[in-house]
Amino acid sequence: MPGELRLMTGYDALVEGAITAGCRFFAGYPITPSTEIAERMSNRLPKVGGIFIQMEDELASIIAIIGASWGGLKAMTATSGPGFSLMQEGLGFAVITETPIVLVDVMRGGPSTGLVTLPSQGDVMQARWGSHGDYAIIALAPWSSQEMFDLAIKAFNLAEIYRNPVIILSDEVVAHIREPIKIPPPDEIEIVERRKPSVPPTEFIPYLPEPGEWVSPMPVFGEGYNLLVESVMHDEFGHRIGMGQPIAERKIKRIYYKIEKNVEKIAMYEERGLDDADVAIVTYGSSARTSLRAMKDARNLGIKVGMLRLITLWPFYDKLIEELSNKVKSIVVPEMNMGKIVREVERASKGQCKVFSIPKVGGVLHNPDEILSAVKLAAR
Amino acid sequence: MSAARVKQIVVSDKLCKACYLCIWACPWGVLEIKEERNWRGIKKPYAARIEQCRACKLCELYCPDFAIQVIVDEEEERKILEVEEIYEKKWLDRLKKRDEIISRGVWWL
Amino acid sequence: MIQEENFEHILAKKYMRTELLPHAFCSGCGIGIIERMILMAFEELGEEEWKRTVFVSGIGCSGWTPLYFRSDVAHTLHGRALPFAIGLKLAKPELNVVVVMGDGDSMAIGGNHLIHAARRNIGLTAIIVTNMVYSLTGGQMAPTTPEGAITQTTPYGNIEPSFDLIELMKAAGATYLARWTTYHIIQAKNSIKKAIKHKGFSVIEIVSQCPTFMGRYVLNKSDPRDIMQWFKENSIPISIASTKSPEELKGKIVVGEFLHKPEVMEYTERLKLLKERVGRR
Numbered sequence: 190m191p192g193e194l195r196l197m198t199g200y201d202a203l204v205e206g207a208i209t210a211g212c213r214f215f216a217g218y219p220i221t222p223s224t225e226i227a228e229r230m231s232n233r234l235p236k237v238g239g240i241f242i243q244m245e246d247e248l249a250s251i252i253a254i255i256g257a258s259w260g261g262l263k264a265m266t267a268t269s270g271p272g273f274s275l276m277q278e279g280l281g282f283a284v285i286t287e288t289p290i291v292l293v294d295v296m297r298g299g300p301s302t303g304l305v306t307l308p309s310q311g312d313v314m315q316a317r318w319g320s321h322g323d324y325a326i327i328a329l330a331p332w333s334s335q336e337m338f339d340l341a342i343k344a345f346n347l348a349e350i351y352r353n354p355v356i357i358l359s360d361e362v363v364a365h366i367r368e369p370i371k372i373p374p375p376d377e378i379e380i381v382e383r384r385k386p387s388v389p390p391t392e393f394i395p396y397l398p399e400p401g402e403w404v405s406p407m408p409v410f411g412e413g414y415n416l417l418v419e420s421v422m423h424d425e426f427g428h429r430i431g432m433g434q435p436i437a438e439r440k441i442k443r444i445y446y447k448i449e450k451n452v453e454k455i456a457m458y459e460e461r462g463l464d465d466a467d468v469a470i471v472t473y474g475s476s477a478r479t480s481l482r483a484m485k486d487a488r489n490l491g492i493k494v495g496m497l498r499l500i501t502l503w504p505f506y507d508k509l510i511e512e513l514s515n516k517v518k519s520i521v522v523p524e525m526n527m528g529k530i531v532r533e534v535e536r537a538s539k540g541q542c543k544v545f546s547i548p549k550v551g552g553v554l555h556n557p558d559e560i561l562s563a564v565k566l567a568a569r
Numbered sequence: 570m571s572a573a574r575v576k577q578i579v580v581s582d583k584l585c586k587a588c589y590l591c592i593w594a595c596p597w598g599v600l601e602i603k604e605e606r607n608w609r610g611i612k613k614p615y616a617a618r619i620e621q622c623r624a625c626k627l628c629e630l631y632c633p634d635f636a637i638q639v640i641v642d643e644e645e646e647r648k649i650l651e652v653e654e655i656y657e658k659k660w661l662d663r664l665k666k667r668d669e670i671i672s673r674g675v676w677w678l
Numbered sequence: 679m680i681q682e683e684n685f686e687h688i689l690a691k692k693y694m695r696t697e698l699l700p701h702a703f704c705s706g707c708g709i710g711i712i713e714r715m716i717l718m719a720f721e722e723l724g725e726e727e728w729k730r731t732v733f734v735s736g737i738g739c740s741g742w743t744p745l746y747f748r749s750d751v752a753h754t755l756h757g758r759a760l761p762f763a764i765g766l767k768l769a770k771p772e773l774n775v776v777v778v779m780g781d782g783d784s785m786a787i788g789g790n791h792l793i794h795a796a797r798r799n800i801g802l803t804a805i806i807v808t809n810m811v812y813s814l815t816g817g818q819m820a821p822t823t824p825e826g827a828i829t830q831t832t833p834y835g836n837i838e839p840s841f842d843l844i845e846l847m848k849a850a851g852a853t854y855l856a857r858w859t860t861y862h863i864i865q866a867k868n869s870i871k872k873a874i875k876h877k878g879f880s881v882i883e884i885v886s887q888c889p890t891f892m893g894r895y896v897l898n899k900s901d902p903r904d905i906m907q908w909f910k911e912n913s914i915p916i917s918i919a920s921t922k923s924p925e926e927l928k929g930k931i932v933v934g935e936f937l938h939k940p941e942v943m944e945y946t947e948r949l950k951l952l953k954e955r956v957g958r959r
Contacts, residue, residue, distance in 0.1 A: 214769060235956040240768050240949065244761065245794040252758045253765035256734075259752065260769025282755055391659045394667055400676050410732050410750040410766060411773050415660075417745065418752040420737075425667050428698060429745070443677050581685035584699060588706030588889075593903040630863050631906075633710025634700060635687035646680060649688050656692045660748070664697060 194371055199364040200225040202334040203293065203357070204233060205372065206341030207265055210380055212291070213239035214264040216253040218246055218272060221305050222361045223295040226267040247272040251279030251292070258288045259418060261383075261409040263345055267293040271302060273312055273319070280354055281320035284444060286418050287396070287404060289348035289355075289383070291341075296360040298552040307552025308361035310474055310525040316356045317503045323441050325448035327455060328356040328503040330473040334368040340500070346381040347455065351447055352404045358502060360525070362475040362554065383407055390414045396440070397425040403447035448504050457500035458509065462488070466495030468567045469517045471510070471534055473499040475554055476523045483560035492568045502530065507537040514538035519567040523547040523560050543567065575624050577640045578616040584636035587611040591628035591637050597621045600628065689717045693728070694746045701746055706902025708860040708886030709743055712807060715863055715884075716776070717747075719870040727874065731774040734763040736788065738780035739814045739888070740807035757788030760795045763802050771946040774803070774874055781808040782820040785841055796850035799878045800945040805870070806843065806881060809888040810896055817891030824929070827896040844936050847881050854880035855937040860887060861909040862933060869935060877944045885909065885931055 197205070204226060215234060217227040227243065234241040240262070244250045247268055254264035268276060273294045283290050298304025299311045316328045327347050329340045337359065344355040384406040386393050390413050398405040408414040417427025424436045448455070462484065463469060470480045477498045487494040497513060499506075510533075514520060519542050522531040531546040538544055547563050549555050578599070592600045592614055601617035614637075616622065624641050640646055686696055694717075703709050720728045733744035737756040744751045754762045763777045784792050784806050795802065811829055812818045818831040821841045828835055844855050854876045858866035866884055873880035887893060887905040894900045897908060909931070916934035919927060 214765070216765065235953050238953065238957075242764070242768065244764075245790055248758065249761035249764075249791055249794075252754065252761040253768075256752075256762035256765025257769040258765075260766045260773075262769045264765070278755060279758070282758075392663055392666070394663055397667060397670065397675075403677070409770075410752075411730070411770050413729070414750070415748050416750050418754075419745075420753055420755055425671075426663075428695075439671075439675055439678065443675075446677055577679060579680050579682055579685050582683045584686060586700070586705035588902050590706060590902055590906065593906065629687065630714070631711065632687075633703065633707055633714070635690040635694070635710070635714070636685075638685075638687050640680065649680065649691070652688055652692050656748075657696055660695075661697060 194369040196367060196369050197334055198225075198367045199331070199334045199337045199359060200229060202338040202370050203341050203359070203364075204229045206338040207291070207345070208233060208237055208239075209378060210263065210342040210345035211382075212263045212265050212345060213237070214254060214257040214262040215239070215266065216242050216244050216250045216257070216264070217266050218244055218250050218268070220247075220269045220272045222297055222364060223267040223269050223293065225364075226293060226295075247275040248279065251276040251290075252282070254290050255279065255283050255286070255288050258290055259410050263289070263349075265291040265293065267295065269295050269297050270299045270312060273315065277320040280326075281322060281324065282420050283354040284320070284324040284326070285420060285422070287352040287407075287444065289352050289407075291344045291348055291355050291357065293357045293359065295364045296358060298550075304552040306361065308475060308525060308554070309550065309552060310358075310360055310476065311529075313358060313502055313526070314529045316358055323445055325353070325445050326356060326503055327351070327353060327448060327501065328358050329457075329500060330358045330502050331363055331500075332474055332477050332498065333363065334366060335370045336500075337363065338370055338372065342378060342380065346379065349381045349383050351451075352407060353444075353448060358474070360475050386414070394425050395427055396423070403443065403451070452504045452506050452508075455501060455504060456506040456509070458506065459498040459500065461496045461498075463495035463497060463513070463516070465493055466516070467493045467518045468495075468564050469513055469520050470494065470496045470560070470564070471499065471513075471520055471522050471530075472496065472524070473502060473530065476525055479555045479557050480523055480560055482557040483564060486557060486561050487564050492564060494564055499530070505533045505537065510534055510537035511539060511541070514542040517542055519543040519545060521545045521547060521560070521563050521567050523549070523555050523563070525549050525554065575619060575622045575639055575641050576643070576646070578619060578622065578628075579638050579640060580613050580615060581636040582607050582609060582613070584634045585611065585613050586634055586636075587613065588633065589614060590631045590633065594627045594631040596625070596627065597623060689714065689721065693717050693720070693748055695748050698746055702742060703739065704888075704890045706887065706889045707739070708809070708884075708888070709740060709807060711860045711863060712805070712884055712886060713743055713746065715867045715870060716805070718867045719874070723871055723874065727774060730772065731776060732766065733776050733778060734759050734766065735778045736780060736783035737814070738783045738812070739809075740778055740780040741783065743778045743807070744776070757783055757786070757791065759783070760788060760791040760802070760804070764795060764800055767801060768946065768949070771801070775801070776874070777802055777804045779804065779806050781806060781810070781822045782812045785821045785843065793846070793850040796847050796852040796879050796881070798945045799851055799853055799942055801877055802879055803870070803873045804879070804881045806883045808843075808883055808885045809892045811888065811892045813888045813891050817895055824896065829891075829895050843881070843883050848937060851879075852881050853878035853937065853939040853942050856881075856935045857883040857885070857931070858933050859885040859909040859913055859931060861906055861913065865933075872938075876938070876940060878939070878942055
């Protein structure tokens with residue numbers, strides 16, 4: 190019943206969010222710890238008139254959802270570290286053809302088969318730079334079951350607005366945790382549908398948007414628009430080009446800038462206690478849950494600590510970190526990897542304050558005391 | 570089957586790539602290779618003995634480039650022009666529109 | 679009199695993107711003949727079928743085949759044409775989906791997807807263009823290269839045995855199988871028509887000539903006319919091939935329709951039954 194509280198795991202909340210947003214196609218492959226997403230989707234989708242198919246591997250899964258997206262359905266897949274590495278080729282294909290899809294990566298300990306059932310945050314850089322060539326991507330990092338629901342809807346909306354794949358970077362803890370979530374009534378949820386072209390097929394140019402817009406409307410197969418969905422570098426109609434530096438430059442810069450220059454519109458973050466802070470904790474995902482406890486302990490000891498929780502990891506909001514580094518003496522970045530987002534924070538802070546990294550590998554969350562001692566060190 | 574009177578055997582300058590599969594396919598020896606090269610630099614086949622043609626259209630079947638067609642009478646010629654009008658011409662306008670927009674410069678560069 | 683300068687055949691004017699012609703294939707390449715077979719099949723099936731048809735292709739010389747058609751076309755990654763076609767067919771089951779792939783594209787990197795698409799008996803028409811080498815990258819060995827052939831990556835002769843696609847597809851569960859060469863244009867066109875009407879997974883393998891690489895390296899014939907003559911003399915229909923021993927069939931191409939099973943249920947029909955069953959609960 191919308192409006193009341195329900196006790197759900199992160200998986201269930203993600204699936205309910207996706208179905209609320211209109212997702213009607215799921216193609217996946219079982220991999221711990223994201224198998225429950227596929228299982229619940231196989232249960233729910235036939236009941237709402239959607240399609241579930243378990244493909245033979247992850248390579249087929251991501252290409253199948255791109256095909257379904259060009260057939261008019263909102264499509265999604267879910268995987269973990271090893272499967273994410275396999276999907277990079279398909280991600281590049283979705284980027285160059287400007288196909289909206291949603292990919293859920295439930296991060297687990299790596300590298301390779303790694304720590305199968307234990308959490309980590311080790312794929313955050315691979316989400317941005319994993320595929321070959323120049324491209325831009327949107328990546329969201331939820332920290333609770335409620336956010337798994339909200340960000341699932343937000344991910345589908347962003348994918349349709351920017352015609353780009355969107356990655357949801359959960360980790361094993363956030364996915365398995367069981368928390369009460371509140372599902373708002375349908376008229377309070379914003380869902381963005383695909384834009385359809387307004388001109389007839391003989392006048393429509395598929396990859397040339399109107400002045401001032403970044404993407405053109407997306408017709409689907411079978412409507413008579415004679416589309417050319419092409420993975421080779423192509424011009425505005427989808428025809429392949431032989432030698433064409435100006436044509437290729439137009440296309441690459443447009444699909445790069447449509448995300449990178451719209452950071453202000455896309456970025457989401459949450460600030461706590463940063464008004465009078467000397468030390469700021471910049472964090473995301475499950476590390477933010479531990480950092481909250483460390484922040485409260487530090488405040489009790491009299492250290493002025495604040496927390497900036499990044500909800501969109503990519504595109505990285507440089508200006509936000511630059512302004513923060515002007516206000517505080519030092520920044521502390523706890524992460525469940527060997528130090529990845531801390532590099533972006535260092536780069537964006539431009540040396541205006543000290544930046545400390547608190548890496549934690551091995552498949553466990555930080556202990557709040559570890560973050561507290563780092564904060565004490567940073568406050569000196 | 571006695572020799573039919575065909576009106577014309579058209580071999581396209583734009584499309585022919587001089588593979589001569591049409592000459593191999595023809596059972597009546599109608600086609601021969603031309604002496605001079607055309608503006609694309611190839612020696613096109615042409616109908617040297619058109620009175621031998623029986624309009625079996627095997628040369629058309631084996632051409633990989635859609636370059637040759639046997640036109641039997643006015644009816645077929647009229648059909649070609651009709652198809653050009655209905656199916657082909659209307660798709661060529663958007664090419665010009667794109668060139669025009671690009672020459673003025675795109676807004677994101 | 680029609681002018682010869684910018685002439686195109688009437689089928690090209692009706693169904694192809696004439697702004698992209700002349701197409702990029704080599705002189706005498708069999709892929710142009712395969713395009714003609716497909717267009718002749720649709721000319722006979724009618725305009726309604728053409729409007730409902732979309733094409734999906736892989737990467738390779740054969741992957742450029744449907745790009746010249748004026749219809750919805752997807753040119754996907756190497757070996758991944760079939761998953762794209764599966765996603766598209768499930769999203770819109772009323773479309774005719776025709777998948778054009780090469781031999782290396784479908785049997786080497788895409789082998790896994792081929793056997794699972796056949797197992798599911800999903801309603802696609804797969805046209806596999808076999809030219810015994812990887813031609814777009816310059817003539818390397820493929821799974822269908824005959825033993826002993828010299829290619830760019832087997833300069834001392836090929837030591838690997840080659841695939842028989844029809845036996846593989848029979849075991850995997852495909853329900854319409856045929857093999858022709860580019861010499862058998864009318865028969866292949868009839869097979870394509872039958873495969874489009876057939877509801878399950880159909881595979882048509884067309885052995886095509888590549889004068890630039892397969893002709894020069896594997897067969898020692900660089901003229902497309904000689905290769906066509908070789909196809910004519912070395913292809914044997916099934917009814918005669920069944921009376922011959924395997925030694926006599928070495929180096930020959932067995933052509934014909936191998937299998938037609940219209941009674942096996944297709945995947946989207948099974949999905950529809952599932953939805954009805956679940957919806958009633």
